[in-house]
Amino acid sequence: MTDKNVEPDGGLSTKEQEVVDKIEEEGVDFLRLQFTDILGTVKNVSVPARQAEKAFTEGIYFDGSSIEGFVRIQESDMRLKPDPDTFAILPWRQKEDSAAARLICDVIDTSTGEPFEGDPRYVLKQALKRAEEMGYTVNAAPEPEFFLFEEDEDGRATTKTNDAGGYFDLAPKDLAQDVRRDIIYGLESMGFEVEASHHEVAQGQHEINFTYDDALSTADNVGTFRTVVRAIAAQHDLHATFMPKPIARINGSGMHTHMSLFDEDGNVFHDDDGQFNLSETARSFIAGILEHAPAITAVTNPTVNSYKRLVPGYEAPVYVAWSDRNRSALIRKPAARVPAASRVEARFPDPSCNPYLAFAALINAGLDGIEQGLDCDDPIRENIYDFDEAKREEYGITTLPSNLGEAIDALEEDEVVLDALGEHIAEKFIEAKTHEFSEYIVEVSQWELDQYLETF
Template structure:
């Protein structure tokens, strides 16, 4: 095997493949809807993957290319190499690398690759003198499987917020998930049972925003795979059970300047937030309706975004309570100053979600937008008149309204690029139309014998 044209990191990956008896590589990428895809190749193809890329048919991937433009090329990022934890007890191992997608005709990055969309947002930030860190808090449910191995909505525990065993019967599952994540390079900060029965949260360390997006995609894969080893089904569906709390993915963001200082921190400000931070959060608030289409991309997402279940629906910010869309968390040190957007849910495409959040915030900085005053009262207790008095708008009530807002917002729509924007809108309008013409069990139970 010749390694003359490889980088040091690529050579290190080849050494790890040999040392760990890796027999297959999963070359991973995501479609525009955030579904993780992969092309599996024998590990002996690793050097070819680095030097030439691996070709695949993109026409079968949601939102990628038309049939006459189907040849695409995967180029793995060696920094993302990790051995899959659920294969480690076997004689050989499997590993994955996250890939960038290239157009075979032009040789340029494919503009429909969500990872590329995020790198474009990062390039804009770099041009403005910033690097970007982010940290998500993805929540998920664990459900029993039936005798055929299919998912049910029966939870395997009766635990609540921060409960311990015996109520929290899934603590062993979370432990195994954490071990698996750590073996893949994650720095896990904490895990706990969430508010609803069967609901859980595992938090991993703040990192640069591209690594964070990669980590969210990996996290969902690992959680599902290890849950399945326990005969459980893990779902990131935002609201799988009616009338209880849904699953969110609160997302923390901060910018750092060229000197490595937190551009969001100002100890002389009442809220310890700099003018840059105020302008950034003002931009996110202004573009919040359009952002919602990306960060809450399913019909089911809007079953979570309703008053009464701790999910944010009001476009405001606060330094004290969690009823607002954006919260300024307490920071023990200047480097930890950040803003937390509380609306995203874990069904979103993490690359697109972080891209539009960042682009909206950067727009606020460029236009020097002024943030409104924080709302320190519980907005959930406001009536409509008081919300109007405070100038508080609400997020879109359904996916159709959110897609309308996305199309009307040039900043957020343009952030998706000329390929992803139209394809995403097309897919989501189709999804919403299918939902609107369907007849649910609730309607049959309510009306069939009444009328």
């Protein structure tokens, strides 16, 4: 198998040589070779920068048996293959005479020399390959929300917010403007094009939006975004968390995900003559996501805590429906100023998800809708939160799983989403999440103690 990033004589490709030159120009002394495990946690192997050429031509080996869901001990050798397009200087590690940088890597199975099927980045690449075979490229733009909390005297996270701000508030209520500013500077130094930032609805909650990109670059960017936000918040003695619902009875954090498909003629989701300027292809894509939504939820909302956010009354969607304007629906068609901006917005994912797996699940479900020629029901333009059960039944509106256990059950029954994950990751993901839910249901919470200990 020929490595497209390496010249036939075993030397460096043009892009790889540019990275090696940049490392020398910027005084980079260490490289972090990053990848993610199945749960979406960013891992890295740090090597001296002088190993850059070797990393590109030979790869860097590591023990995969210690990584969640990767391989057994007897088949543990893995190889990291850096993607030169992902090179970036780490803004919080720059000094006058040195710097650190990162490269996002693909994981190679050393026994075969092929991409490792348990690598989440490979899973997304397979979904994009399917789209390409259908004549499409996929663009995506997420909106990851996060909370900023104060730290205690030992440097551990609390749930005490450092402001009393609300949606789009300014100082003095929003005390985190300087933190967001520094985060934006850090992101921009790593190649992000930030569109906007603002205080979100809940106290201590924030959102920073970056521009549309191809789905693989966007998934890479989500992992980078979470890392940058945490690192720069820590410089301000704050803890940043992407936990979906860290505080009860206030809004949780979502990761609304915008998607569109393009072919050689442009945005295939746009149709001047379609309802809301949506094409039949877009409607089929929406229908596919709605069809597989319960199973997708296991991937896009993968923690026990995710389902504390997915409840009525806190602006998080729980009803399987779509709309052009109604934020109570699972899928929304946002307004678009130009045809190229036509897109659909999945409002149910949250920022605790593995972005590679989440995008793969959403894309495969949408493509399945196109292949089957599905059409979605009429959009719901009323506030579904105001519907009683009878009216929801009348409209044929179902609900998402109410907990992680139900979502895993739905995933196990959905061949389309299982195929999106691949056999290896599907098995390991279900095993890990089944264990997580089993651990959760045997725990006794403080709420139960407060409610029952002195009553019974």
